[in-house]
Amino acid sequence: MKTKEADYKYSALKLKNQLCFPLYAASREVVKRYRPYLEPLGLTYTQYIALMVFWECKKCSVKELGEKLYLDSGTLTPVLKSLEAKGYVRRYRSSEDERVLLVEITEEGEALREKALDVPAQVGACVRLSPDEAKTLYELLYRLLGSME
């Protein structure tokens, strides 16, 4: 087989022709940018986005949280136990359905919201996309997520 034919045959297997790879790489690179700002708050990125849910809805079940974050109990259980150990959430079984574990934010968890106020802007400053580009990227990512249901 000639080189050019092989190039064509295998072109779909080239890293440069993948959509998933820059998605995977960019995701990790951006998450890394959170560390300098979250570490002083004693939070990891996963703990931070979990808290973000509780800052908005105060209380929800592990299942609901998992649906919002696209994570399962295998990942969330240790994250929530860690947040509970830090005093930011309470965990307890629902009295109406003992299968359901409810998670509720504490006063300390609420207070952390103030300290996190600047995090989005600080991380945003690391990412030099125009507002238009960021908006388009945002919309395409949600379209991608929605297209995989």
Place this chain on the structure above:
Amino acid sequence: MKTKEADYKYSALKLKNQLCFPLYAASREVVKRYRPYLEPLGLTYTQYIALMVFWECKKCSVKELGEKLYLDSGTLTPVLKSLEAKGYVRRYRSSEDERVLLVEITEEGEALREKALDVPAQVGACVRLSPDEAKTLYELLYRLLGSME
């Protein structure tokens, strides 16, 4: 503080207003879609993209591989040892510079390329974005990656 004022104050901390979150979620969801197609080949996604590099360049150092994949030796060392255990790559120190570990694809590794030929299209079928959308997303992701150097 009134509710509307609080809404405004904390709007940057809402999950829906994050660019990173859909990036993080979409990345994991897409990587998950590889599993049914990579498992029969005995590969994980990380092993697959590492092999993708070797299918193109035959041989490179851990450092070079890390630059291409945005991964460090802490992640790559076990991945490469696993690929070596499966017989897909060889690992050896450079004779010119003993600090450098060279990784080279084997015949078995080359052969796997044939079996992986359909993987990109199979995963692509799970993602229903138009060619234009996919192209724009691809470009924005690389722009994002480049903007964080």
Place this chain on the structure above:
DNA sequence: TTATAATTAATTGCATACAATTGATTGGAG
């Protein structure tokens, strides 16, 4: 009612990711 199916978290096992450190080797300044 009662046996079975479905639901929900937790657990287990494995494979990353990555910061920080270590160890071996090389390069460079004086």
Place this chain on the structure above:
DNA sequence: CTCCAATCAATTGTATGCAATTAATTATAA
């Protein structure tokens, strides 16, 4: 030539992610 800094991979320790299984509880069908 000789330290000393730099480089490179491996190691260590921590925190995910996730598939698969388990355990407890609830819903449902016969």
